[in-house]
Amino acid sequence: MSTSATELMKTPLNAAHRALSAKMVDFGGWDMPVQYPAGILAEHEAVRTKAGLFDVSHMGEIRVKGPGALALVEHMTPNAVSKLAIGQVHYTAFLYENGTFVDDLLVYREGEQEFLLVVNAGNSDKDFAWVQQQAKGYDCTVVNESPATGQIALQGPLSVSILQPLTKTPLEPIGYYFFTHGEVAGIKCLISRTGYTGEDGFELYCAAGDTEKLWNAVLAAGKPIGLIPAGLGCRNTLRLECKMALYGHEIDDTIHALEAGLGWIVKLDKGDFVGRDALLAAKAAPAPRKLVGFKTLEKRDIARDHMPVVQGGKQIGFVTSAAPSPTCGINLGLAYVPTDLAKIGGRIQIEIRGRAVDAEIIPTPFYKRTK
C-alpha cells in the first residue's frame, strides 16, 4: 500500500480503473486492479453466472512471421503447431532444455507462416529475449507488439449476448480456442474465444490507443444484464477452481511439464523441440512428485500459496496455490506431493502457521462448467 505507483507500468485502462474506484496493486511491476468496489466474491460470482470484464493489457504479445515461422514455433514449443488451423489457438509453453518452464503461453495461428504468441506480463521481456535467441538461423521476424497492444477479457455465460450487438462478426460460430478478426464497437479487434476463468468468453486484442473506448463500449453494453468489471483477485480464484496453471505457482523454472500435469501439451512424437530429450527421459523414469488438488477438512483451515506439505514434522511437498473457493464453498488448493501419496481420497497435511492440518486429495478441476 505504500508502493509508489509512479514506478509501476500502466495499461491503457489505468485511468478507467481509477474512475471505477478499483483497488490497485503492484502485479509483477504493473499497476493493476485487484478488485473493484463489488469485491472479489461478487466479481467471481458475476463471471460464473453472468459476466465480468477484465483488463489483461499487461499480457505480452510477440509476433513471429516469415518463411521460417512455423519451424521456429515448432522448435520452441512442445505442442503440435503444424496441427493448428489458421484461426485456431492453443495453450503451450516455452521450455528450457531440462524441460522446466520459461513461461506458458497461447499460440495464435494467423497464417501459414505467421503466429501471435501471448505470454505472461511478468515474463514478457524474458520471453522476447528467449524467442529472439531461439530465432537465430530461422528466416522470420520477431516483433514485440506488447506496448502497442491492449487486451480485455469478457468472461461468463452471457458473453455472447453482450458482445454480439457490438459486432457484425457472427460470434456463435467461433469455436472454443478459435479466433477471427473483426470490428467491435467500431474498433478493429482480434476476437478470440478463450479465457482464464473456465467460463465461455472472449479475449479482445486491439490497438493500445483504442482500449479504453472498447472497454467502455463493452461495459456499457453488458451493464444492464449484470456485467461488472472484474479484477485480478477473482481472476486468480476463477483459474484456481479450474486448475489452470499460473507461472510462479504451478509452473516455473524448477518444475517440468510432465509433473505439472501438462503432458497434454507435450507432443513427444511431433519431432524435435527444446526440452524434448529431458521430457523423454522423465517419462521413462517414475515421477518423484505430482501436482494434486486438495481440500482442507476444517472450515478454519485455509491453506495459502507456498505453504509446506508435511509428514511427521518433515516437509515433503508444497502448496502452489490455495484459497477459499467461492464457487465450491470449500478451502481448496493445489500442491506438489510425492507420487506415492498422490491418490484421490488420500490424506496429506499442510502446515498452516506452525500447525499441521489435515487435507484430502480430491479430483480436479474443482469446477467445470456444465455447458
Next chain:
Amino acid sequence: MFPADLKYTKDHEWLKPAGDGTALVGITHYAQDALGDVVFVDLPEAGAAFGQGEEFGTVESVKTVSELNMPSAGEVLEVNATLADHPEAVNEDPYGKGWMVKIKLTGALAGDLLDATAYQALVSAESH
C-alpha cells in the same frame, strides 16, 4: 470511518471501552477494506487471557489472512458467535455487527493506544 469513541492500534484493531472494565474489540474500516471479502474469523474460547499485542485469532479473506492482536491485556468474556455464519459483517459493519471479542480488561487500559485523529493520520500515511 474512524469513530471518536474508540481506541486504535497501529495494526488496525479497535477497542471500545464500556466504562465498566470491559471492552469490545474488532478491526477497523481500513483493515477490512485492505483485506477484502472476509470469509472466516478464527476466534478464541471464552476464558482465554491475552497480553497486550498477543495474537488472539485470525481473520481470513478470499485473498489473504491477517492476525488479530489484542489491543490491551484482557480475558475473553464472549466472542461474536454470529461471525461463524456471517463473516461478511466484518466488511459491512466493522464497528458494529462485526465486533469480534468482548474482554474484561486486565489492569489499566494500555497507554499507547491511538485516538481517532492519530489513527486517521497513521492510515493516511500508509495509503500514500
